[in-house]
Amino acid sequence: MKTNRTDYVSFQHVKKTYDGKTLVVKDFNLDIAPGEFVTMLGPSGSGKTTCLMMLAGFETATHGEIFIDGTPVNHLAPHKREIGMVFQNYALFPHMTIAENLAFPLKVRNMSTREIAERVENILSMVELSHVANRYPKQLSGGQQQRVALARALVFEPKLVLMDEPLGALDKQLRETMQMEIKHLHEKLGITILYVTHDQDEALTMSDRIAVFNDGEVQQLAPPNELYESPSNAFVAQFIGENNQIVGQVQSLEEQYCQVAVGSYQVQAKSVQVVNERALTTLSIRPEKIVINPQGSELQNRFVGRVNEMIYHGDHFRLIIEVSGFASLVVKVPNDSGQGLAVRVGEQVEIGWRKQDCHALDYQEQNFQEQNSSEPSRNADRDGAREEEAL
Known part of the structure; x- marks a missing residue:
């Protein structure tokens, strides 16, 4: 059986329960085009990793169908799906050299010794690690190990690569560097990538489209700029970027x-x-959309507030401004002069914003709080076993 779709990956009405009662994934539908980079973003327990594992073959869908290149794969073994996998803990074989780690998935596919050597050499050059070919994983830094894990997922030239929180163990600077490396490799190779993370900045930086998960459901699926500028509900607005949320009552x-x-x-x-x-309704307004001491008449919303706090962040100032009887609003002001702001803590200031920058969304009594995980916990040993099975 095949579908008539042009999408490379397709989830159709997929559901998942572990206890027969509670659905951790609820009627999940997602189509991914060939060469697309799609990220599943959400808090712990939202269902994103379960969806990834069902696609990889490590979990079975309770209901619905999953297709790869038009072929149903629900009952296909992981190693037969020809998917590259990258995990957070790298899952490298400690007793093998880097070259041997990269050669392993090629050997299990019965490639010739010559082709294996050529592919290992080429992929090491691509990730700029040719000089560590004969070292062991423990002799490499965290960033180098992650590049090896990425290289191993790509060395057998899969059309689809799945990444489960691959940069979570790295420090901020190295994580940002690896984000760009993965993005550039994706652009160069044209592979299809499905990426899982709870890091919104990571998702915004790397993705063609982002599926925002909460409580087993996709809240919004859209390109990064659309998610940020035009959130479809209060959860997405709060989860993507910093956001002011104010509860009010619709008058007209x-x-x-x-x-x-x-x-x-x-x-x-x-x-x-x-x-x-x-x-x-829940009103949503981004901190950088609020103007301090506005000039002109283009701002439909104007209020007077008191500066309660001002924090220097280098490229911008972060202000907490209280409007009496209204709310405490976070305001971001660019530090474009390098000489500070002409306001002080305790002063009264006028603030304003355009009506098109303020979104009236669904009513939420409380702001978002990360949920307790309802997905089964996974450890390094399980990741390693799954990596080996996929290879």
Whole structure:
């Protein structure tokens, strides 16, 4: 059986339960085009890793069908799916040299000695590690080990590579460097990548599209800029980037905008998930969209507040401004002059923002809190076993 789809990977109405009662994945649908980089992003226990493991063959879907290149794979063994896998803990064989680690997946595919040597040499050159071919994993840094793990996933030239939190063990600077290396390798090789992370910055930096997960469901699937600029609900707005959320009551609706009462104030906002007049809504406004001491009349929302806190972040200042009876708002002001801001803690300032930068979303009584994981815990030994099975 094959599908008529042009997508390389397709999840169709996939569900997963471990106890027969609670669904950790609820009616998951996702199509990934050939050569696309898609990231599944969400808090622990949201179902993203379970979806990845069902695609890899380490978990079985309770309901629905998964296709790779038009062929159903629900009952296909992991090693027959021809998928490259990269885990957080690297899962390298400690008793093998780097060259031997890279040769292993080629040997199990019965390639000739000459072809194995050529491919290992080429992939080591690609990840700039030719000089460590005869070393053992313990003799390499964390960043080098992760590059070897990435090289091993690519050495047999799979069309699909799955990555499960591959950079989670690295420090911030090295993680950012590896993000760009993976992104450039993806662009160079044209492979299809499905990536799992809970790091929003990582997802925004690397992905063509991002699927935001929560409680076993995809909340929004969109390119990074769309997720950030036009969140579809309050969860996505809070999970992607820093965000001010304010609860108010809808007073009126007019075309694509609405007027919302927050205490004694009226706020104009873009209607995204507004049920009707008098309904409660969560207003979302990004800190960098708020202007300090605005000039001109292009800002429809204007308020006076008190500067409670000001923190220097190098390229910007982070201010906490309290509007009486309203909220404490986070405001980011670029440090474009390098000479600081002309405001001080305790001073009154005017702030404002455009109505199109403020989104009226679904009502949430409490801000997002990361959930306890409902997915089974995984350790280094299990990752290693799965890596070997996939190879």
